[in-house]
Amino acid sequence: MVLAPDHVALTSLFAAVAASFTLAAATALFHRSAGIAPLFSVLGGVCAAVLGIGLVLGPGDVSLAAGRVLDFSPLTLHYDGLSGAFLVAVGLSTAAASLSIVGSGPRSRIEGSGYPLFLLSMVLVLGASDAFSFLLAWELMAVLSALLVVGTRPSGPDLAAGYLYLAMTHVATAAIVIGFAILAAGVGGDLAFAAWRAGSGDLAAGPRDLVFLLVVVGFGTKAGALPFHAWLPRAHPVAPSHVSAVMSGVMIKMGVYGLVRIALDVMGGGPDWWGLVLVVIGASSAVLGVLYALMQHDLKRLLAYHSIENIGIILLGLGSALVLKAHGLPDLAALALAAALFHSLNHAVFKTLLFLGAGAVVHVTGLRDLDRMGGLARIMPVTALTFGVGAAAISGLPPFNGFASEWLVFQGLLGTVASAAVPALARSVAAVTIGALALTAALAVACFVKVTGIAFLGRPRSDAASTGHETSGPARLAMGFLAGSCLALGLAAGPIVTALMSVSRTVLGEFASAPAGLAAVTALPRPAGSGATFAAFALGLLVCAAAIGTASVQRRRGVRVRQVDTWTCGIAPQPAFQYTAASYSKPIRLFFHRILLPEREIRVEYHPGTAFPVSIHYRSQITLLLEDRIFRPGHVLGLRAAKVARRLQGGAIQLYLAYTVIAVLILLLVAR
């Protein structure tokens, strides 16, 4: 291996990351008590986060190269600021997720050692700087994550989810390979990203557009964006919770990273419809993701749908950056890209937190169905508190981190609407998108009030939810760390955004000076830290001070609070009086019935001859528009077509000869 370090300290950090994860894998495989193996993964995650911060702040890049493989291509790694921004997310998420399983061994040795290798593969994806290394790391990530989803002894539905994931991720990889092949052909077969970057201007518009669409399909599938999302809500809930946390928190971000790397960094952006494609995909992912999440009863599946929503929000930032870059507005484009990067980081933190919380609930109560939970705050107060913080953060509420990045996304969209340099169509799309993002944020509030309220407050709805104890110490520590990070990232939004803006500027590169008419745009506020209209830190303190002030005025010393039964119209309160997940989301289900297409079935059996019911059976379900109305019929149609096509293969040699004769005749007619 040839080392060409640009920066010695950062390069040694990278070595530490790789060594820690490898050691974790080896320990899990060979050591009898594999409970300590996750500690090495924690170390690897911490080192990755520190390395990422170092790369973002930018004292230098890290480059490594290994020898040629089969005389085909050298394996090269190059970590820059963009890799760094995603490395921080990977580091924080993996460190916390690994910490949560310290002491509790994995289901099997293979899984125990597959997990750290999966983490390492993500670190390698972020550094790969040529097509061969990238695809190698990408496939490693896909296969290992699929292994972790299905486990070593899969059962029916889990296996189906795993297969669907594996199939979709490989179709996606095929799209990426074709895109890469077109890019490589443009520069005479060179596989290095640097060569593509240098030669990207020479590629004609047609192939460039094709490459863009291919990487949207490829990376969009990995990211779980609509309409390539079908695998995500099936595969994520099946995996063990710490794996779901990493998959939902950071693995899907690798799709976002790939899009930024190829579409913006390597290809240098394109016409504004590239951005609009991403904005439309983003808006529909965000709105439909949260609507479907609201309709779920399964805690982990609900969280998985929220990943689709948040990927949508990230794509809104990325899309508006592409639009703004296409029209020569560098400052706003950098702002919008920084919004996408910041939301990627924030989502990694709070989604990991929420999945670990869900994992703790599943572990302690054995329940995934919200309608059997309730009152869990009494038996697991730490989980309840940290889950509540994560819920507030993902709902985009100040002073937490989710709000800070959504604020930036809003500013990027508003900047697009306000820029006279952008054509009216793109501005109108951005205007509609502002409404869609507002709707998404409000629906996310509704959804997380539902989850948190039903699971953690009120009375237990089943025996499983009423007995139990708090989750393990390391898991509580991990959740506490992530909850603290949600608040810290929100309060420190100013300096973080300033750092991410400089990364964005590097990615966007220098481009032609802005056209006239920019003056109107620059009047729009800049984020905190650069002379600002949102002082995140001060505002956070203000809200806390106001709440504490009110609380201290409100508190009465020496007055006994009398505990009474809740008023339920004169009957003794029963757990069944409480709203369920289905009843809570009913108004929204009915408001959006044209999208959700709900069906319900009520069967009532009466005592013979009276109007008194013996039993009431209620069932309600929604239709998944894309899956049930488009993909499934398409699938059925495809199978039928295959059946018809099979008849061509009769097995008789005369038939095949006849085909040949017909083919030759047609060729003669056509090519005459």
Add this chain to the structure above:
Amino acid sequence: MSGDDALTSVAFAAVQLVTFLVFAPFLLATIRRTKARLQGRRGPALLQPYRDLAKWWGKAPLESRTATPFGRHAPALVFGCLASAALLVPFAATRAPLVGWGDLFVVVGLLAAARFVLALAAFDAAGAFGAMGSSRDVAIAALAEPGLVLALAGAALAAGSSDLGSISRFGVDQGIGLLGPAHLLAAGAFAIVVVAETGHQPVDNPDTHLELTMIHEAMLLESSGRALATLVYASELKLVLLAALFVAAFLPFGAATEFTPVPLAIGTIVGCAKILLIGQALAVLDAGIAKMRILSLPDLLGVASLLALTGLGTRILLA
């Protein structure tokens, strides 16, 4: 910011907060009075909301057996979010008391945070009514949110900034020329949103005590004593806040552009007068029209979003 400026800001913030807090129950009293007169009743005294708050403040507290520490602290959190938001909205002058601390999106975010806490705390008592109100409240807010943000975004687009002070200043500078079609469309949208967000007819009946039709009231059903007083006060503050937001973005005339005592005093009086007028309009709605079926609310609030969007489109195409 120099020390002197900081001191002015703090003093200004304190004055605005106190003004809002003193004025909020009075606004509610005038709304009730007007509504009663329109219905041929005399109506409660103008001091009644203050007396109610004082009464609850002194009552011995009761709480449900299922209450958690979160539920106990929720009223303070709700009030804290709304009080913070109150300092970001320009009222007497064309600048907010805390300049540069937050723009329109931050105010919207703080309103959402208050809603989140209140709606979540409604689960605490494990009754059916709390979650019922909560469920309806978040669903209606979800429908109202696009209209709210798009209407304010329209004003921001015209002013070239999402900072509420700049929007307000732009409006005062434009004078009567501000009231173009795009502006009126956005203002109309915002007006519908104010009705929905503050729980007035035809979205919610603020005086109802019939459990099955309650929305906001249902979430307060299990609160008592100071917790109840805090939550009711918070809802009164929210009404003033939204009205002030409407005034700042769409009717800023009369607000002080200079930062000296006399224009500020005039600005405060004019501001209160405008908010009182908005309150009386709400009272007329309360007395004049019946509550809509909850299932037809998407039509009403969809109209708000479309009005705001049309306003934005008008600006994009005509600018």
